[in-house]
Amino acid sequence: MKSLIPSDRAEEINENNANDLKEHETNEDNGNLKREQDVEQGFPKITEFYVGGHEKKCRQYSLDYLKFGFIASPSNQHLPMCLICEKVFSNDAMKPSKMDDHLSRVHADKKSKPFHGIMANNGSSFFQALKEKLDKRPSIRSMFASSSIKDDDGLRASYNISLLTAKSGKPHTIGEQLILPAISEVLNNILHKPAHDILKRIPLSKNTVQRRIDEMGRDVENILCKFLQTNRFSLQLDESTLPGNEALLLGYVRFIKDENMCQELLFATYLETDTRGESIFQAVEHFFTDKAIPWKNIVSVATDGAPSMVGRHRGFIAHLKRQLPDVLVIHCVIHRQHLVAKKLSPRLHNLYNM
Structure with a gap:
């Protein structure tokens, strides 16, 4: 296909493209040389990363920039901040030439003084003293943190x-x-x-x-119930009638934790209707369902000898065995001792009451 551009014009375009390419390579070499000189003088290298698919350069702060009166911004370490006017600049201003230019134009009176020779009261340089003063200044965040x-x-x-x-x-x-x-x-x-x-x-x-x-009581209860959800334990129940004719059901658990035998009060609840075995079972079932404690974790149950507890057909144990046929039922040892003590001889009975 024949080109529509005249030959003399095409040669001119090719010559211009070659010059542009040469100029670009020269600028890139100068930039590399400038970065190498900055590194040799103690200035940090430039970190390159990609933002939105485009290459972007991020300059890092160096302690040598303090001689120009600049520190890294407390809110963003990639942004320089002037110690004198406390103005924060973009990352592009993280260059010695631009920092020195700001010091010369905006703070000319400070530029004329040899800061490296003038010392503050504590023996540090002028800019170092300003930096220490800024670090000690109370901020909103520090005041709220202290409070x-x-x-x-x-x-x-x-x-x-x-x-x-x-x-x-x-x-x-x-x-x-x-x-x-x-x-x-x-x-x-x-x-x-x-x-x-x-x-x-x-x-x-x-x-x-x-x-x-x-x-604190709810927190302790939640911790205990969470432990019982995954560990086996023994349950002890006792129903008592208060002076106000109110029926109170107490539940204790005994379990092994860290190779130690532990006993804790699990719940204390009022029996709203009556003290029959079915009502006691419903109260315990409601608590276990609410706390997500599985029935299968119960190893044994200890109760007193009341019919509402150990009744063969309508007692609490009868209802429980429908859920756990293999549960071990124990007549409370302390309750049995109390029953025996009632029939002691007068001499032993007095000794028991001492």
């Missing part, structure tokens, strides 16, 4: 004191009535510190203490 740590300490103390209150069985009002005044006396008279700022970070009102105890 958060203090609040966490007060919250932890509130939970610990609430736990001690629950273990001692004292009223929940003891926190405000006794514990906080006692802490105030110790701080004022022994440590000689103002107690107001510390006490206001420890909430110990009656409702707060009750809420803390309920939260």
